[in-house]
Every structure is written in C-alpha cells, then in structure tokens.
Amino acid sequence: MNSSRKSNLLYGFIALVFSLILFFNANGRNVQTTLNTNPENFEETVNKVQIHPVYDSEKYYILGFDPYVSVKLSSANRIQLNAEANPDTRGFRVVCDLTGLGEGTHEVKLRIQNGSSAVGYTINPAKVTVTIEKKVTQSFKIHPVVSSSNLGEGFSVDSVTVTPEEAQITTGEKTLAQIDRVVATVDPSKTASADFKENATIEALDKEGNRLSIISDPQEAQVVVKVKAPEKIVSLYASQVGTLPNGISHYDFKLESLSTILRGPQSKLEAIESIALPVDITNITEKTTREVVVPTEDGVVAAPKTVKVEITPIRNTTHTETETTSGRQSSSTSNVVETTPSSTTAETRETSESAVDSTANE
Structure with a gap:
C-alpha cells in the first residue's frame, strides 16, 4: 500500500514537471511570435511646414511668431509616410487656432488638421506665442x-x-x-x-x-x-597708322579737340595721361577730314567719344624735284622759277631783279 502510494506520487511529480515544461515552452514561443510579427515603424522629419492661423483677418493683424515648424512623421505604412512627407501630395496641415482670442499676446498650442490615421504627427515647437493687434x-x-x-x-x-x-x-x-x-x-x-x-x-x-x-x-x-563717375581731362594726339601712298612724304594732322574727358574707375584714370588717336592714312593723297573714335579700355568712357581730324598730305620733295627737272627741258627761265619751291623761288626772283638793275646802271 505504502509502496503503491509512493509510486503514484513519483509519477504525479514527474507529470507535473513535464506539464510545467510544456507550459513555459508554449508561452515562450507565443511571446517570440508576437515580437516577431510586430511591423517595422518608419519615421521621417519634414521642415519648413507652414503654420495656418485661424482668426478674423478683417478685424485683426497677427505677428510675433515664426510661420514655420518641423513635423516628425511616423507610420508602419511607408507609402503613406512618403505621401505625407511630400509637400505636393501632403494631406495634413498645421493649424494655429486663434478663434475667440482678442488683442494681446497669447501662447497657443498647434494642432494637426486633415492628418492620416495611419501616420503619427509630432509638431516642433508644439506651441507658439502670437500677438494680436487691431x-x-x-x-x-x-x-x-x-x-x-x-x-x-x-x-x-x-x-x-x-x-x-x-x-x-x-x-x-x-x-x-x-x-x-x-x-x-x-x-x-x-x-x-x-x-x-x-x-x-x-x-x-x-x-x-x-x-x-x-x-x-x-x-x-x-x-x-x-x-x-570720377573724371579726368587728358590730352589727345594723332598717331599715324596704315600704308603710306606713293609720292607722299608725311601728313599734317589738325585735331578738332586736343583733349577729352574720361569717366571711369579712379585706379584706371590715374594711369592715363594722354590718348593717341589712330588715324588711318591709307590711300589718302588729298586734304581730307576723318572722324576718329577715341580709344578707351573697358570701364572707361570718353566725352566726346569721337574727334574730327583734318589730314593734309605732304608730298615727297624728291619726287617733286624730278618732275621739275623734267619740265625744264621745255620751259623758259621764268617757268623754272615757278616750279621751284617757294623759298627757292623768292631767292631766284631777288637774283633776277639784281641782274636787271645792274644792267640798267651800265
């Protein structure tokens, strides 16, 4: 009897132990399954979200608060989260409800309007201080x-x-x-x-x-x-450029204006004392007048911008004498005097007059 009871107690104890093992094993698996099946939660913070105040805009003027806040979004639905984060597809807005408040300074709690039930919203800052004036x-x-x-x-x-x-x-x-x-x-x-x-x-x-x-x-x-602009008066002079025609020795230049006024940065003006006018004498064989642009560097303006230049060609002396010698073969002495340059002509005339006086005296 006693042996049978002891045997039953032993079997009962062993059964209890196995029952407890099975119980805790099953519960452990349920807890692990629960943890593993929790969905991942996505988060994203959007900045520069505009605050929309609600008040009587015909009666009041509000000021004193930053019109933008940051909003932290959280959701298990990544697609919905992205839609709320994008300003073009966003459905929510941050509201500052001033309804019922009069003139003065108030601290007002911000709230989300038209938010998605699948998304969580955290506003930063959660409150703003607003001044209401007439x-x-x-x-x-x-x-x-x-x-x-x-x-x-x-x-x-x-x-x-x-x-x-x-x-x-x-x-x-x-x-x-x-x-x-x-x-x-x-x-x-x-x-x-x-x-x-x-x-x-x-x-x-x-x-x-x-x-x-x-x-x-x-x-x-x-x-x-x-x-x-800073101003400076500088002198002008002619600078001959181009190809010299045959029979021309050089040119005389007469400028309509011998100076011009320059306007520009002070540092550039300080480096300029005079300006050469490039006068192109190519193919000029007769007295003529040309209008020449006053050359200036970038940032500097001249007034006047152009200057008229009278150009007088001076013929080559050697060429003139050759023509004169050729003319003597068919001309009288008086003709020779006329083709001689002016200074020589005067001397010749004086010599001729002396010779005439000497003959008369004899």
Whole structure:
C-alpha cells in the first residue's frame, strides 16, 4: 500500500514537471511570435511646414511668431509616410487656432488638421506665442536706399528716383505707431559703375532700423539710380597708322579737340595721361577730314567719344624735284622759277631783279 502510494506520487511529480515544461515552452514561443510579427515603424522629419492661423483677418493683424515648424512623421505604412512627407501630395496641415482670442499676446498650442490615421504627427515647437493687434492701413512715402557698396571704385550717386512714390501699409495699430520710415533698398551685393534700375522690396523700419511686420501694396518698387563717375581731362594726339601712298612724304594732322574727358574707375584714370588717336592714312593723297573714335579700355568712357581730324598730305620733295627737272627741258627761265619751291623761288626772283638793275646802271 505504502509502496503503491509512493509510486503514484513519483509519477504525479514527474507529470507535473513535464506539464510545467510544456507550459513555459508554449508561452515562450507565443511571446517570440508576437515580437516577431510586430511591423517595422518608419519615421521621417519634414521642415519648413507652414503654420495656418485661424482668426478674423478683417478685424485683426497677427505677428510675433515664426510661420514655420518641423513635423516628425511616423507610420508602419511607408507609402503613406512618403505621401505625407511630400509637400505636393501632403494631406495634413498645421493649424494655429486663434478663434475667440482678442488683442494681446497669447501662447497657443498647434494642432494637426486633415492628418492620416495611419501616420503619427509630432509638431516642433508644439506651441507658439502670437500677438494680436487691431488691423489698420495707411499710406506712406517710399524712401529709396542705395548703399555705398552698390557703387564702383570712386563712383558716387548722382540721383535716385523711386516708382511708385507711395505704398499702402497694412499692419497692427501698435506696430503702425512704431514705423519711422518705409524704404525700398537696393540689393547691397549689386555693384554698378553705370546708371541702373532695380525692383526692391518695400519694408517698414523703426527708429533703430529694425524691420517691422507689415503687408505692403505694392510689395516692390522700382529704384532708378544715376551714378557719377570720377573724371579726368587728358590730352589727345594723332598717331599715324596704315600704308603710306606713293609720292607722299608725311601728313599734317589738325585735331578738332586736343583733349577729352574720361569717366571711369579712379585706379584706371590715374594711369592715363594722354590718348593717341589712330588715324588711318591709307590711300589718302588729298586734304581730307576723318572722324576718329577715341580709344578707351573697358570701364572707361570718353566725352566726346569721337574727334574730327583734318589730314593734309605732304608730298615727297624728291619726287617733286624730278618732275621739275623734267619740265625744264621745255620751259623758259621764268617757268623754272615757278616750279621751284617757294623759298627757292623768292631767292631766284631777288637774283633776277639784281641782274636787271645792274644792267640798267651800265
């Protein structure tokens, strides 16, 4: 009896052990299966997501907050995640609901609107501080602004005009009271050495020069800038170029103007003292007048740009004497005198007169 009971207890204990082993083994497999079947979660952060404020835009003007936030997206559906991350296919938007809030500064929690149920959204920052003011509109004169960095070396502003001359500025009532001037500033990175025009953004500044939050109508104004270049007067002289015709010894040049005014960068003007006018004498055998362009390097302008040059050819003396000798064979003494150069003619005439006087005296 006792032996049978002991045997039963032993078998029962062994069965219990195997049961526990089987139980924990089965549960372990279930836990592992559960962990393995959890889907992978994808994440992506999109930046520069615009905030859409909801408020009475006819009555109020809002300011004081960064209009963009970052949104972290998470989803097990990669296709849906990509669609929400792409701004062209995105369905959600970030909303700042100001409904029911009056004038003053408020901290408002942002929320997601039209989000996908398959995607999780985390906004950063989650809250923004917004100032609400009474909306006002007023006309202001536009002041064009041109920086010294806009001008080339040695150049100065001659005149500046802006079109239109006024702009309608919409902002908050308190902000309007801070406006010191409305400006249209030419891009400081643009450098010019000649007259130019540019469309500049219209901005409102306070007394310290800080930009204020406004809406301008129009948003841009055209600024026309006329610049004054450094000047220098330099002398001009003729420089003969081209092929010398037969029978011509050289040329006499008479310039309409012996000087010109140069305008350009100061460093270039300092290196110029005079300018040679290239006068082409090819095929010129008679007295003539040519208009010659004043040569200048890039960035330098001459006034006047052209100069008239009177060109007088001087015939070769040897060639003239040859023609004269040939003429003596068929001419009288008086004819010889006429074909002699002017100085020789005068001397010949004096000799002839002396000979005549001597004969008369005898």
